[in-house]
Amino acid sequence: MTAHAANDIVARAVEVLKENDQGTYTIPTKGLYPFQWNWDSCLTALGLAHYDEARAWTEIETLFAHQWPDGMVPHIVFHVWNDSYFPGPEVWRTGRPTATSGITQPAVAGFAVRRLFDRAKDRKLAAERARALLPKIDAWHRWFYENRDPKGEGLVAIIHPWESGRDNSIDWDDAFERVPTEGVEPYTRRDTLHADPAHRPTKAQYDRYLWLVQHFRGLGWDNAKLHDASPFQIVDPGFNAILIRAATDLADLAEALGETAIAKANRARAQKGLAAMERLWSDAHGQYLCLDRVAGTLVDSASVGGILPAFAAIPKDRAAAVAANLERLSGTARYVVPSHDPGDRRFDAKRYWRGPVWLVVNYMIADGLAAAGHGQVAQRITQSSLDLIRESGFAEYYDPLTGEPLGGGRFTWTAAMVIEFLRDAQVGGA
Numbered sequence: 001m002t003a004h005a006a007n008d009i010v011a012r013a014v015e016v017l018k019e020n021d022q023g024t025y026t027i028p029t030k031g032l033y034p035f036q037w038n039w040d041s042c043l044t045a046l047g048l049a050h051y052d053e054a055r056a057w058t059e060i061e062t063l064f065a066h067q068w069p070d071g072m073v074p075h076i077v078f079h080v081w082n083d084s085y086f087p088g089p090e091v092w093r094t095g096r097p098t099a100t101s102g103i104t105q106p107a108v109a110g111f112a113v114r115r116l117f118d119r120a121k122d123r124k125l126a127a128e129r130a131r132a133l134l135p136k137i138d139a140w141h142r143w144f145y146e147n148r149d150p151k152g153e154g155l156v157a158i159i160h161p162w163e164s165g166r167d168n169s170i171d172w173d174d175a176f177e178r179v180p181t182e183g184v185e186p187y188t189r190r191d192t193l194h195a196d197p198a199h200r201p202t203k204a205q206y207d208r209y210l211w212l213v214q215h216f217r218g219l220g221w222d223n224a225k226l227h228d229a230s231p232f233q234i235v236d237p238g239f240n241a242i243l244i245r246a247a248t249d250l251a252d253l254a255e256a257l258g259e260t261a262i263a264k265a266n267r268a269r270a271q272k273g274l275a276a277m278e279r280l281w282s283d284a285h286g287q288y289l290c291l292d293r294v295a296g297t298l299v300d301s302a303s304v305g306g307i308l309p310a311f312a313a314i315p316k317d318r319a320a321a322v323a324a325n326l327e328r329l330s331g332t333a334r335y336v337v338p339s340h341d342p343g344d345r346r347f348d349a350k351r352y353w354r355g356p357v358w359l360v361v362n363y364m365i366a367d368g369l370a371a372a373g374h375g376q377v378a379q380r381i382t383q384s385s386l387d388l389i390r391e392s393g394f395a396e397y398y399d400p401l402t403g404e405p406l407g408g409g410r411f412t413w414t415a416a417m418v419i420e421f422l423r424d425a426q427v428g429g430a
């Protein structure tokens, strides 16, 4: 790609970020997602920093201003009234001063804050803002291990598919059989007004998403009770790897800022988590698998959740096997990384997390593989991501076989990731 073409893409990405910017937080996209989402915001901050470092810090601070007293950081903050989204605050009823959801999302904040800090041109500003966020992110990490790893195994469970961010992954299909639908209050979905229903989760899945929300609400959103009371407890390798990477990054950042207790606690979490991840490894698939904590078995489902651990400092032989698996996947899909193995009969190229490519996941996998010395595979992921942008614009996700843009349009985190990819890529040549 020429420097001119790259500059043009960055300019268009900045336009997307600006049009979704609400002043102190950024919405993922208009219509479909009109509030602040947790991991969207943290990754978006990296794109914002490209043109406004102070604004990037504000993005993450706004999210943490709505952290719960127990340390949890909710997955949605409903800053304003807007009925284009369901389920809104009247369904969650979490009783927070500013309405929020009652579940969490992948813990990318520690990673994002470290990256903002490392790259900051304004060192004084970065030190001040990072120092203030450190104890908050540390409290969130502590919350995870206290509430989602009650037996101290070193790995945390999600209790709702929305927590993973990979809402309708094939990984959850078997566990979802245990989630009943009796008593789900009548509801009208709004997502299917903004995106093609064939690209979104099904009604059967929505019924179960809502049953879980109602069940947790009935328990007063008391996190001391929710894990054990949930029929859905999944140890997702990707989710854990993000937390482990964030703990390592937070530890490094804390050391740089002289906060040794925070550094020590997060280093220990990361070490224990990395050792425990070995239980999730599958030689047969050449990647990690989810563990269904209720059934006590690994889930036979080769999703991108088991490739995402490349983002953390997994052992060298595991990273090499994941890289080899990705080479194989590049032979089955025109664009990598598909969110599910196209060789699996359950793969669906267009339906949300059952096949499509997502640029945020590409970014994390490429980052980890490059650090582990698999630069060529990382480069292939970057190239696929840039090809998708050039050919199909800033979509929410893409068909890995055709590159067709899917889901919401003009998507904030896609734009932020493109800026990141171009920042890292060697721009030059024809």
Ligand code: DGY
Pocket: 075, 086, 087, 162, 167, 191
């Ligand atoms: C949705 O509503 O689609 C979200 O993914 C839940 O966070």
